[in-house]
Amino acid sequence: MREMVIVVKIGGSILKKGMDPKILRDLKDAFIQKRVLLVHGGGDQVTEIAEKLGKSQKFVVSPGGIRSRYTDWETVVIFTMVMVGKINKVIVTALHKAGIKALGLSGVDASVIRAERKKKLIIINERGRKMMIDGGYTGKIKEVNSDLLNLLLDKGYMPVIAPIAIGDEGELLNVDGDRAAAYIAGSIKADKIIFLTDVPGVFLDGKPISKISILEAKEIMPKIGFGMEKKVLASLEAVSMGVKESIITSGIIEEPLKLAIEHKTGTVIYSG
Ligand SMILES: Nc1ncnc2c1ncn2[C@@H]1O[C@H](COP(=O)(O)OP(=O)(O)O)[C@@H](O)[C@H]1O
Numbered sequence: 001m002r003e004m005v006i007v008v009k010i011g012g013s014i015l016k017k018g019m020d021p022k023i024l025r026d027l028k029d030a031f032i033q034k035r036v037l038l039v040h041g042g043g044d045q046v047t048e049i050a051e052k053l054g055k056s057q058k059f060v061v062s063p064g065g066i067r068s069r070y071t072d073w074e075t076v077v078i079f080t081m082v083m084v085g086k087i088n089k090v091i092v093t094a095l096h097k098a099g100i101k102a103l104g105l106s107g108v109d110a111s112v113i114r115a116e117r118k119k120k121l122i123i124i125n126e127r128g129r130k131m132m133i134d135g136g137y138t139g140k141i142k143e144v145n146s147d148l149l150n151l152l153l154d155k156g157y158m159p160v161i162a163p164i165a166i167g168d169e170g171e172l173l174n175v176d177g178d179r180a181a182a183y184i185a186g187s188i189k190a191d192k193i194i195f196l197t198d199v200p201g202v203f204l205d206g207k208p209i210s211k212i213s214i215l216e217a218k219e220i221m222p223k224i225g226f227g228m229e230k231k232v233l234a235s236l237e238a239v240s241m242g243v244k245e246s247i248i249t250s251g252i253i254e255e256p257l258k259l260a261i262e263h264k265t266g267t268v269i270y271s272g
Pocket residue numbers: 010011012013014041042196197198199201202203204223224225226227228229
């Protein structure tokens with residue numbers, strides 16, 4: 001019983017109105033049979049609340065085409081307040097109501113996610129030139145406390161993790177939810193990682209892709225737009241860490257997890 005391990009990333013894109021009952025029903029079914037760990041996003045809600053607090057949010061793009069929030073100290077504090085204080089608790093309470101033993105954690109608690117603070121960031125400025133800026137409070141993940149996560153999974157809990165990491169000097173660091181999910185999946189040797197988002201999968205030249213290898217995924221990366229580019233990159237990372245497959249799929253349909261696991265929906269990225 002409960003041998004299969006799956007990591008599910010729930011995108012902020014589908015969390016705006018809280019947890020969708022369709023996902024809850026499916027998570028409950030999965031939870032009865034499998035070991036399930038959730039990682040959530042919520043970047044849009046962070047932006048919305050930060051702006052209400054009078055802190056305007058800036059985004060930067062790396063030379064590799066990855067878009068990220070420019071995170072100064074005030075921003076990482078607001079990020080933590082919204083991700084942990086609001087979004088994580090809304091999810092955990094909904095899971096409890098659905099009868100799932102959920103335990104909310106941030107990557108800071110028990111050092112679940114350790115990261116190295118990026119001292120400098122190379123970005124592409126408005127004129128298309130490379131530029132070096134201060135790294136702020138963003139981190140590159142380097143270690144996951146898989147002992148604690150496995151202990152919780154062994155005891156029948158569903159860990160629900162907010163994408164914040166702790167740095168070497170004990171600082172709060174903003175880490176991307178998709179990549180945090182990938183690193184966690186790799187560290188706990190998950191069988192699958194499933195990204196639930198607001199589109200049916202990865203589209204290439206307007207057409208949905210049903211299955212691609214990591215080699216093919218690497219090739220198409222430059223053609224993938226913001227939002228999805230991180231899921232493709234995170235899938236590559238998870239699969240290279242030994243996760244058997246990554247599935248990027250819609251979280252707004254009936255039985256999103258069941259259909260994804262049966263390869264009836266979504267884009268599957270596998271090693272090969
Ligand atoms: N090639 C692509 N295929 C599918 N979606 C894409 C592609 N390029 C960009 N996207 C965008 O990526 C979005 C999903 O990423 P994001 O908005 O970050 O969602 P989440 O909150 O689930 O992480 C989609 O809504 C879509 O607009």
